[in-house]
Amino acid sequence: MKHAVMFGSFCLIMAGLASTGAQAAEATRASFGHTADGQNVEIVTLTNSRGVQARVMSYGASLQSLLVPDRDGHLADVVLGYDDLQGYLDRRQYFGATVGRYANRIAHGSFTLDGKHYQLTRNEGPNSLHGGNQGFDQKVWQVVEVKQGPNASVTLQYISKDGDQGYPGTLTVKATYQLSEDNQLKIAYVATTDKPTIVNLSNHTYWNLAGEGGGTVMDQVLTIPGEAITTVDAASIPDGHIVPVAGTPYDFRAGKPIGRDIRDGSSQQLLFGHGYDMNWVVSSKEVESHMVARVQDPHSGRVMSLWSSKPGLQFYSGNFLDGTTVGKQHHIYRQGDAFVLEPQLFPDTPNRPAFGSARLAPGETYRNTIVYRFATDGGRVVTH
Ligand code: BGC
Helix, strand or coil, X not given: CCCCCCCCCEEXXXXXXXXXXXXXXXXXXXXXXXXCCCCEEEEEEEECCCCCEEEEECECCEEEEEEEECCCCCEEECECCCCCHHXXXXXXXXXXXXXCCECCEEHHHEEEECCEEEECCCCECXXXXXXXXXXXXXXXXXXXXXXXXXXXXXXXXXEECCCHHHCCCCEEEEEEEEECCCCEEEEEEEEEECCCEECECEECCXXXXXXXXXXXXXXXXXXXXXCEEEEECCCCCEEEEEEEXXXXXXXXXXXXXCXXXXXXXXXXXXXXXXXXXXXXXXXXXXXXXXXXXXXXXXXXXXXXXEEECCCEEEEECCCCCCCCEECHHHCEECCCCCEEEEEECCCCHHHCHHHCCCEECCCCCEEEEEEEEEEECCCCCCCC
């Protein structure tokens, strides 16, 4: 039995427990405030029977908080951000955000598609980052569906008009966040267009498995199975080279603390990025969903694994958190207080045919499904 989803400032949706036999799971929907131009921003809370709770807000289709148990069952919010909407409006910084229309960088904010040149808005010197000046992270998405039950979910939609930030074609984007009873959070991005365009969507959550405000993530153990990175220039634009990680600070294949090699000044890429901020080649092309990263916090025992089908994974070690942001619970966020893992196409793919294609044509469907699986380590160091 399903109850109709109600629209309004607040409603509670309980699972159809009688028919599923599942334990309690619920989704609640409320207002999270208004933008300066009066748009209502909603927040949907998904809770499973183990107490894992995801809050998703319609400003930027963002993960606003996520409560996850440690090895003793204590819950902590493992994502950085703000307690209220005003924080996000004042200083966005992509906390929890859906990034697009093109996640990551496009050199000179320009590209050629089907022989036509397009100029995007440029928001990082001469280049375009995460969709330009007004990327999807700053748009109010519409909540189009809330589902209750053991896999409670919320679907948000944003229609990006032809010419938005310079991109061709009207792009209809949906983002579905689904929380399962076995502590998996899945984000499924789907997009269609009415004219050929380019698209690359990802999620930009800043994670700290010790809990946001819990200090540095440098001792959290990261595994990335990727055997190479796409190297960049001083402006973090790919230089076209794909370089093996073996014998470099970028080798996370066997798992190591994030901070172990981060001060290796012999590596120019670390200097360019002020730390880790590069794209790992986790597959040569789009493949079946597989594990592209795993992180373990040795103190709390929280373990997160990240699953994706995309060929690239941007790993950014929170290098530009500089102690000037006051986030949730009045916590000051400092350099290295979080990591970001973004499954996506390689940066600047629209200008580098060797990297593949970001083209989406009418009749095709773009998809990026990211799965975050949470577990605890029972006190063991988990590297695989
Ligand atoms: C980029 C960083 C950038 C950050 C902004 C990441 O995806 O790789 O260079 O500073 O986003 O939060």
